[in-house]
Amino acid sequence: MKPLFRYPRPLLLLLPLCLLFLAPGAWGEAVSPRPADLVREGQAIDLDSPLYRELFAELVAEHGFARRELEEIFTGLTINRRVLELMDAQWEAQPYHRYAPRLLTWWNVGNGRVLLARHRELLARIEAEFGVEREIVVAIWGVESNYGSTEGAFNIFQTMNTLFAAYPRRSDFYRQQLIELLLLSRENGLDPRAIRGSYGGAFGQAQFIPSSFRAYAVDFDGSGRRDIQGSVPDVLASIANYLRHFGWRFGAPLYAELGDRLGDPRLEEARLAARAGLLPREEIEALQGVALPPVVDNRPLRVVGLELADGGWRYLAAYPNFQAITHWNNSYRYAMAVIQLAEKFRAE
Structure with a gap:
């Protein structure tokens, strides 16, 4: 059986010593190396490993992909080590007094107010159809992508393969997201290798992961396709549709x-x-x-x-509306920052 990675020989020789001397005490419990420490940048992913053989078999048998098609899509995949580093240093782990200020800047507040006025009629229609307050919708837009100006610079196909292959704690999750990415690409005529987004695999102005896109993205501009990268109506309506699905109630306490x-x-x-x-x-x-x-x-x-x-x-x-936001991002710090940004939009 071929290993998923071929680790450099020096790393293999030093690993036992590292496990000993990284311990918190002389004979204390060993500290496990981080996933990023076990790979090198640009390391090839072995598509003949059991992980990928099983994935390809499922894609062929259950989703109708051709083996040759998969080989063309996946050939040449390499590890993005920076993705692994960022997964172990997420900003949401910061205490709230450090986390929130970077999202509640005068720039975010001022631009949010401008966009609330610019899209007044669109947001009124979204409120009427989905029952989610416009300030919350725009706040999430601002927090996720700076109102569409920062959608992420990572190739999410490489990102998801990196996390599937080399981040064991979330490997199963990103295996499913890989499948969802391939399905949404086929459904929407997209090249899965060309989509860019965050180091966590989210993309577009709404920063949906692939499964969220397939489940909650909506066509609100009448174009016949769901576009969270270029269509503001689709972006804002998709955010509202997501929150509605997770129990948002208009006018209820947060x-x-x-x-x-x-x-x-x-x-x-x-x-x-x-x-x-x-x-x-x-x-x-x-x-x-x-x-x-x-x-x-x-x-x-x-x-x-x-x-x-x-x-x-x-x-x-x-309250349940607060909890609905944590379904988007499972962090109470994130939810409260979104709420506070929406409150600042309303403040005189």
Whole structure:
């Protein structure tokens, strides 16, 4: 069986020593090397490995691709080491007081207000059809691509193959995204090798991953095709359609303040459980000693903590609309930055 990669001989000889001396203590637990440390830039991907043999078999048997077609598309694939480095250094891991300011700049706020005015009629139609507030739609547009000016410089076909082949923690996810990319390219007459986007494989002004494009992108300009790269109506309507699918309700609360400390260990447990830590509104009220706005359909809430620059915390009850944004990006920091940007659009 051929290995997926052929590691340089010096790396193979040094790896046991690295595992010993990278330990936190003299005889402590070894620190695993990062995926980027195990490959070199431009390293060829072995298409005869079991990973790719199984992928190609599925593409042929279940999706109707020809073997020769796949060989033409995949031939010459190499690793993009920078993608692996960035996956282990994502900005969303920063504390909120460092993460949010780069998204809440005067430039982002000012340009968002200009675009809200410029696309007033379009956004009114989107609100009417999808039931998502225009400020939230434009805020996501701004955060994702600087209102279409920065869509990403990575070749997402190479990116997804890099992550499928050399990033074990997300390999299964990017295997499916590779399939989705090939399907959407075939459906829309695109060359999968020519699409550019982010190091995570998202593309277009809405920064959809391929599966999200296929599920939620819409044709809102009447062109007969879904275009999140060049059509502003399609971009904004697709953002709204995504949020609607994940339970967005027009005019419903996004969050409520809980103060600078949590009054019960059960609230801290819910916070640490993230998306799984849902509690009924009444329980949060009783445990924290606060009164909270009602919830549509009495849906449960999440407990969120935002890190402050002085070392303290700002705690929130995250309502279903807030939770809908975290389906887009599974980060409460991201969701709150989007909400704050939308709030700044409305501020005088």
